[in-house]
Amino acid sequence: MEELQAKHRKEQKDLQSRITQKKKQASKKTRKGVNDECEKLEAELKERQAEEIAVLNGEVDEKHVEPPSEDLEALTIDEAEINGETKEQDDGEGHASGPDPVSEGTQSQQGKKPNRAKARLARRAAEQEELVCQAAAEAQNLPDLKTQERDRMLAATKEKGLKEKEVRADGHCLYSAIADQLTEADVSLSLGAVGTNDVPAYKVVRAVAANYISQHPDDFAPFLEEPLEEYVHKIRNTAEWGGQLELLALAKSYSVDIKVLQDFGRVEKIEGSDSNNDDDDEKTIWLAYYKHGFGLGEHYNSLRKAGAG
Incomplete structure (x- = not known):
């Protein structure tokens, strides 16, 4: 019923x-x-x-x-036919082709006609499933960008005498990587401006970046798409990802040069120290930047010297 x-x-x-x-x-x-x-x-x-x-x-x-x-x-008939599409195919002589007389007779004997709308929906479902299968097959043939990037980054890291220290991909990765690098270089994270008691290292680094940007608004406000106060609040109190502006603020705050190793061995340098020696290791910290390598997409890891612990 x-x-x-x-x-x-x-x-x-x-x-x-x-x-x-x-x-x-x-x-x-x-x-x-x-x-x-x-x-x-x-x-x-x-x-x-x-x-x-x-x-x-x-x-x-x-x-x-x-x-x-x-x-x-x-x-x-389905809604497409209600909106004006033809119900049956023309036989080429101006007559609509009707059901096969033999099959119609068999159906009458059975006392039930086939539901053409259901058959049409079944055909469409089969076509959609076939498209999904084709898309999956094409995806398997696409290059594995994650694996390729990872292999190139590991080779570049080894070539520069560095080794990778992975940090959690949780939105705080840039700050956690900076904290690891500064700790390895025996640089105080707080700079005396923020307390460090029972505060995670990444939060201390976030606070330092937020303080610097709020104290130098003219250097950062032109590059923002929102009010400076809101932007600084996100840096200090949320898991908002960090990027180029935060790297610059941290390089200036800690007076270090930050070198960011990227795919294909490219290195981007953010200057913050007053040293003119590009090879001054004491004034340089290293990060690895991934575009495809981790679950959240863009990600930073810390790069330590190969002989370090």
Whole structure:
């Protein structure tokens, strides 16, 4: 009964869509005829659905139920056909190709016609599944950017006599990597400006970056798309990722040069020390920057000297 009721609701909905379309297309001369036709369709549908319910309840023999008329049968077609697409293919001679007489006879013997709308939906589902499978196959053939970047970075790190110290990919990675580098270089994280008691190292570094940017607004405000105060708040109190501006603020704050090793062995230098010697290791800290290598996407790790602990 639930299946039949669902079928009836769809038929009624489709009929209303068809009637609405017919009435919109009607002119003053054809409006009366269209209204009469619509009333006839509604009456036929109502009568047939009542008979189908009676058959299901055993009140009427199924052979006494009249099959739907051509117009009512069309109501089971999907919404694309209601919006004006052709229901059947033309046979090339101006006649619509109807059902095969042999198969139609077999279906009448069985007392049930196939639901063409369901068959059409099944075909569409199969087509969509095939597209998904094709996309998955194409994805397997794409280069593994993560693995390739990782291999190149490890080779570049080894070439420069460095080794990687991974930090957690949690939004604080830049600050955690800076904290690791400064600790290795025996540089105080707090600079006396913030307390360090029971405060994670990355939070201390965040506070230092926030303080520097707020104290030098003219150097940073032109590059921001939001008020400076809001930007500084995110640095100090959230897990907002750090980038170029924060690296500059930290290089200036700690008076160090920050070298960022990137894919294909590129090195970007952010100057913060007053040393003119590019090889001054005491004034230089190293980070590794990944674009694809970690779960959150962009990521920073700390790069220590190969012989360090």
